[in-house]
Amino acid sequence: MSETAPRGINPAIPHSARVYDYWLGGKDNFAADRDVAEQTMAAVPGIRESARDNRAFLGRAVQFLIDQGVRQFLDLGTGIPTQGNTHEVAQAAAPEARVVYVDNDPIVMTHARALLTSTPEGVTRYIEADIRRPRAILEHPDTRETLDFSRPIGLMMVAILMHVPDEDDPAALVRAFAAAVPPGSFLVLSHLTLDFLPEEHARRYLAATKDQAMRRTPRGRSEVAAYFDGLELAEPGLVSAPHWRDEPLFDDPPAWMYAGVGRKG
Structure with a gap:
């Protein structure tokens, strides 16, 4: 059965935000997205549960920042709206919270x-932009009108850098955004990794995804830890997403994501 899409959207090309939406139980995805999601789930166990654990980490991290007095957020790589978005968590605790969402998918x-x-x-504002162009985001009128760069900002980079290939230097992107925010700001980051997996699961994942149109780059602990250079990691440091300041949602959870929160001094 054919699927219709808004003007300018090709439903035959899978997109990471819509695959993620499918794993979270959403409805804003196309057959191509579902095919990629199902192929990945069939190849290796626990990827859908990992997506849900990652979403839960986002909520806990936002609440942690609210508890630290942060009231404004720059969410890079918004994804399809679903339950527990950054502004929902933030404004439930602090109704005055201000959020700028950024994504490059119409x-x-x-x-x-x-x-x-x-x-x-x-x-709450929304910018259609590419995180590989930090200056365009940081200088965007909606960003400047919404966020006060003299006060702490929460930089949300949750499950987004894995979609940035090495040739685009994701570490430099993190540095650019971190340099733009004032002391007392925080970086909230999670990233796909194969470090926690049995070797056979890692091989199966790489084999299942090498020919997919939508590529993801898993990275090891040292690469992910480098994103926090110059920042003070909040306890418990850089850990698997389901273990960041909470008990896992699932028994014997699959550990696919590193997660951490760092404070700019």
């Missing part, structure tokens, strides 16, 4: 503008 932004509504006290 369908993501269409859904974001329709579904991510702010509290009356707070502000």
Whole structure:
């Protein structure tokens, strides 16, 4: 059965945000996205549970930042709106919280503008942009109107850098964004890794994904830890996502993601 899509969207090309939406139980995805999601799930166990654990980490990290007094967030790589978005968690605890969402997929932004509504006290804005161009995001009028760069900002880079290939130097992107925010700001980051997996599972994952149109780059502990250079890691440091300040959602959870929160001094 054919599927219709908004103008400018090719439903035959899978997209990471829509694959993630499928794993989270959402409905904003196409057959191509579901095929990639199912192929990956069939090849290696626990990837869907890992997506849900990663989403839960985002919620805990946002609440942690709220507890530290942060009231503004720059969310890089928003993804399809689903339960527990950054502004929902932040504004539930602090209605005045201000959030700028960034994504480079037009369908993501269409859904974001329709579904991510702010509290009356707070502000929520949406920018269609590529995180590989930090200056365009940081100097965007909506960013500057929404966020006060003299006060701490939460930089949300949750499950986004794995979509940035090495040739685009993801570490340099992190440094650019971190340099732009004031002391007292935080980096919230999670990243795909194969470090925790049995060797056979890692081989199966790489074999299953090497020919996919939508590529993801898993990285090891030293590479992920380097993103936090110059920042003070909050306890418990850099750990698997389900173990960051909580008990795992699932028994014997699959550990596919590193997660950490770092503070700029």
